[in-house]
Amino acid sequence: MIQLTNIEKYYANKGVKNYVLRLVTTTINQGEFVSIMGPSGAGKSTLLNIIGMLEEPTYGTYHFMGEDVTSLSERKRIELYRNHIGFVFQAYHLIDEMTVYENIEAPLLYKKVGSAERASRIADLLDRFNIVAKKDLFPNQLSGGQQQLVGIARALAAQPSIILADEPTGNLQSAQAEEIMSLFKKLNEEEGITIIQVTHSEKNAQYGNRILHIADGVVKEDVAVLS
């Protein structure tokens, strides 16, 4: 599904190149649950951003679902966001001016899903995540864990084939974090959604089935998780 070949990323500053990523080559298949780990500044988030097409690599090629997406027009990229990729952020990044319901509805509107279909999908998600009672509240009226649930519901609304999560539990207490991680595991196992997450926590990484260890922009280890 995802094929990275010799990905490099550096920032040139007064002629000196500061490398963030060096020669990263890896393949992620449909249905995998991959955790990217490593110390601060190792390049984890940059790698995830490149996978999510939020940043472009300086060198190297990137194939997404068999298509070369190394440098993609904005129009095509948005097309991929609408149909295949869901994002989950550490800071939730819900839209403050929208209610829970509207936040989940937004990607469907952009995807131009019909209103009946929209209503049933949102009802389904609200139900699944036990947040039906909260659908008319605004993000600032929810706890962090609840906000992240909404964030995930929003990411799932468009029925993506892959979810990219940047430290999804970084701002949460451990009980809430566990809830979110089991949810991811369930989504991965039951619905076959590919999940790539960046995390600091060894414990969270155990929920997945593969771990990429990165240090100084280089993939040091690529190990499978034994369950």
Added chain:
Amino acid sequence: MFKLNLKIALRNLWKNKTSSFINVIGLAIGLAACLMLLLYVTYEWNFDKQAKEAANVYTTMTNIEGDNRKISGTFEGSVTAFGPAIKAALPEVMYTARMDYGKENLIANGTNAFKRKSKFAETDIFKMYDYEFIQGNAKTALNNPNSILLTESTAKLLFGSTDVLNKVVRFKDKYDLNITAVIRDQAENSSNRFDYLMPWSFYESIDESAKSINWSNYSYVTLVRLKENADLAAVNKKIMGVIKNNTRDDFQTQALFPLSKLHLYGKFEDGKSIGGAIEQIYLFVGLAFGILLIACINFMNMATAKSEKRAKEVGIKKTIGANRTSLIIQFLTESMVLTFIAVIIAIALLELSLPAFNHLLNINLGISYFNAASWTGILAIVLATGLIAGSYPAFYLSSFNPVQTLKRKIGSKGQWSVSLRQVLVVGQFCFAIILIVATLVIYRQIQYIKNRPVGFDINALVEIPQDGQLKGKYELFKNELLQSGAVSAIFQSSVSLSHHGSNFMDVAWEGMTKPTNTVLFNQVATTYDFIKTNGIKLTDGRDFSKNFASDSVGVLVSASAVKVFGYKNAVGKTMSAFGDKYHIIGVFDDYVWDSPYKSNNPMVVFFDPRRTGYITMRLNETNSLQSNIETIIKITKGINPAFPVEVKFLNNLYLEKYNAEKTLGILSNLFGGLAIFVSCLGLFGLVAYSAEQRTKEFGVRKVLGASVANLMQLLSLSFLKMIAVAVVIAIPVSYYAMGKWLIKFEFHTHISWWIMPVAAVGTLLMALITVSFQAYKTAKANPVDALKYE
């Protein structure tokens, strides 16, 4: 999607109350000002354009020959022979209608008598105007010489109803006329308005000069309707031929000019229109859109200042599948919602302020002046405003890169956007300062002209029109008044002391070098006590006197007339006018009689008791004003009972001369004030926002020991710097522009040195108050609150 955008736009408005208030109020004021000025412009623009055939209707202009075959003056007027002559000769001419200029004349139903504007016209006037007949019709209305057509309000005034067909009214207390038609009142922005209309055939029977078909008396108006798409230049060329065939003139004394252009393009030089009131229209349109632009700039500035907050939203939306178009649409929706709220408030404001505005300008505008087309125009303005106000934020914000915004890394764009914001603020205040300077200079100019001596003491002078019995029984009237002690002196004259020119050129004098005179002279005819009453300064000779029987061929001349004649000792010398010889018996100083802004034509005062017009009186100042006026009214009523008494004060008549410039003064005052207010509103918003953003920084600084003064300085200085830049740019611009305005006047003041500093300091002060109010509030806040905030 649209519904959600709308909902979010409203939520955003509600959440950010201060900035919404500033935006909505600013835009509402801007729109209201804009609509009001456009209302005024629409009114002026549609002058004489109401009739279906308006585009094909022309009026006749008279050109006056000056030196070197140039045309020295042009006015609306024609001779009686002109209309019939061109109708016979030119195939392009469909209809012609001769009219008089119209005059306030007495019209009465029994004892119910009023002075209202009369007009005489030929029947083809109905082919030029689409009068709406309530009673009667165009075919029969003016056929009979003793018929009369009333307007609706005149009929109601005289009879209390419009059902007045075949009733009789009395004109000038002399002629009984039969009402043949009643029409709806004409539009106010129409040059040829009347309260009642009578046939030309009737005019011919009561006025000799109207009856005689001649090519020399330019005292009438001739309207001409040409065939559709007629070539005006070609028609005027043919008219020249007609003039050559009938007169000895070898230049175009008469020419057609579009009636609908006369009001706005009525200034002529060398026989060609060179503009006129249209310049003011352009100015007002500029002013209207300037104020609206200031309000739009406020909106843009507030929106971009908030960009950091909005950037996150943009980033998120982009990652869940929003493209740029949908974001642009969202931001534009927001600005449109705001503009629509603003326009509703603006229309309410307009309705509230229109009466006051009408009162100030002495006009009668209503929103109803806007027709369907203007409403479409308003809608277009609203849409354009929404677009302009929303476009910059929409395109700017939607261009953000999601990763940068989500990482809160939008520093790099800062340099550019901040400088644009500064440019906009500087632009706003430039405009405001220019308006302040303009207001001050216009005010000074009006004061200067007002303070210019008129040439005599106008304060105790009153005049009444010499109607009806006052013509024949003037001597009786004079004696009764002088005996009553209400007035100390009195004279009759052909025109009021404050009059427009009654010009003539048929003048010759001793030792004249040119074959014919090319200088326009102004004529006044009077009897005894002219100088005694008005108190104009006599520099040589004497007033008309009963002691000299020869005074019937004597004249008084103005100092400027003596200058034209080139006489050293004018008294005792002669001059001739209209072929008759006159002795100069006195010379008086020029006084202000027509426009106070330029020097008036040389003047000759004849002695002629037959040419009546006005009676001017000097009140006896030992009595109270009220008792004097009451005595005058009583005596006038006694001698001339059929006419209402209209006593006019000369000082009021002179005040009316400043109206055009007063209008300009009021408008620049009003809209200058609004421009500054809206600019300050925007500045307030920017400071408030910048203070909010820097709350934490201020908290830290305070903990580190910064004083309130330090913090205020920190927040205010950058804003005040922008105002200072605006001052530096605006002062020379306004100095130049107002200098140009002033030299249009022959008599003008100079731009005083203090005007510029006053405008600059005034603006700075106002900005300082705006800024420091917010700065003080922020600086005084408890640092703990600020530090807890994040």
